[in-house]
Amino acid sequence: MCGIVGAVTDRQVQNILLEGLRRLEYRGYDSAGMAVIAADGRLGRQRAVGKVAALEEKLQASSLSGSLGIAHTRWATHGRPSEKNAHPHQSGDKLAVVHNGIIENYEPLKAELERDGYVFHSETDTEVVAHLMAREAARRNDLLSAFRHVVTLLEGAYALAVTHADFPDQIVGTRRGSPLVVGVGIEEAFLASDPLALLQVTDRFIYLQEGDLVRLGRHGSVEVFDAEQQPVKRDSTIFEHGDNAVSRGEYRHFMLKEIFDQSQVITHTLEGRLGERHVFPRILGADADELLSRVHNIQIIACGTSYHAGMVARYWLEKLAGIPTQVEVASEYRYREVVVPQGTLFVTLSQSGETADTLAALRHTAQKGGYLASLAICNVPGSSLVRESDLTLMTQAGPEIGVASTKAFTTQLVSLLLLTLALRQVQHGDDEVQARLVSALRGLPQLISRGLALDSAIEGLSAAFADKHHALFVGRGTMFPIALEGALKLKEISYIHAEAYPAGELKHGPLALVDADMPVVAVAPNDELIGKLKSNLQEVRARGGELFVFADENIALEEGEGIHLLRLPAVDEFIAPILYTLPLQLLAYHVAVLKGTDVDQPRNLAKSVTVE
């Protein structure tokens, strides 16, 4: 999704902004641009369609000199990807603005500005902000005061940064519904939609709150004003993950690195959270025991891959903790009239903590009331979801750059299993099941390494998919959401149409699709449903379908014509969803590499979806 970078320094900013944009590439975008105020007070701008490299080429031909500037990567919402729609947008030759999000009332604002004689050069909603700002700045002769007024006119979700040649020592910015952080440097100040954009210049950040306005000035000046426009002090925090976490190292793609990171990051997720025979309930805070004892229902809300993690958790929470659990995608939930059973814990799951629909669902819930508490299971400290929830459980996956989520998913699963066991412990006391699962969790990082050792065998299978147009994924029980996640991975990065079904549903429709051109992938751990799954696989074979089965090493299944078998280490049935995710991630990865797609930044997709 769109990205913002801004810098006020006493050195040349072009390359700082460019590096910031490169670091935001992972979020997904279709064009990029930059505006810099030069020493002679002139505003210069460059924009380009496509990759940041295209902008860089233009800047090489004609660089932007100056020590204050703003830059942007755009992911089209209003108006197709084109140079004239790329940000920064200008009003006249003095004012430039970059914007993430959507200005919902831009049409009436545009009509009013046109009546006032302003000429629009783009199809974007953002350009209204440029003209409104130019008009108000001229009227008030004060950039901050103009900005304060303009934001009262805007409806929608946005993060903005504005610069003006008549005020060459300041950048003003705000966030409402889209993230924006201030990077605190030494005698320098920065703005970005994501701290990762600024790790080359600082590791100290101020996470702005909803409705905050900020004015960056020379010599590191940062003034923050709250939604009531009062000056307010916001603490800065050090970004926990080193800059290493955002480098690809020896790997060809971030996605592959992140798949291979999983053993290590799961170790981090487990750190300090496992007792001898049970999970510490205080993983949710010092007085979580009492609260957890009152949880009688759970509502899980998420989008995309995170939603699939929630679907797995439902099986765990009901079977291991005996707590009725609902799981729903945020974009549906937020518009539904929901009946909330007493004692419901509201759980949001999100890698980024900034997904617009998930955040909206949380806010809708907070406003409506009726829940016991809200819990965010999230990967980004300081994100909106974390700040606005009563309780948090951090997944500790470190920055995830590949758009297709991998390590964030498996660490979400681990966190959800920890939550399940903490609930079981508080509500039912210690028992052998917990002791068994705690020990299985301890062995998980090593098991993950064994699972990843299948990489080259999976690469071998991938050739069978590269020329196909469709694929089917099947599983039963917790393996159904894992099949959904496998199908999502394949379609996201290889653009092969893939669907997942609970294996028992095959005969109710999808069997009609099965022929030699439709590979069927099955995930088959040694659980109580394995016998039934085997019968489902027979149904596929009987219709000429080619099967790719990822199965427990102890299951009696024969490889043969039309059946490719890959054995996984024996694993506890509750841990199996985590282990069986790995081959599906690797399969999607290798198929995408064979097809030559842009693995880390697949077309049309964004890492963090901050618009509705």
Ligand code: G6P
């Ligand atoms: C986007 C990403 C997915 C992600 C989903 C939810 O669609 O491309 O990988 O699963 O958003 O994101 P979240 O940050 O809320 O987990």
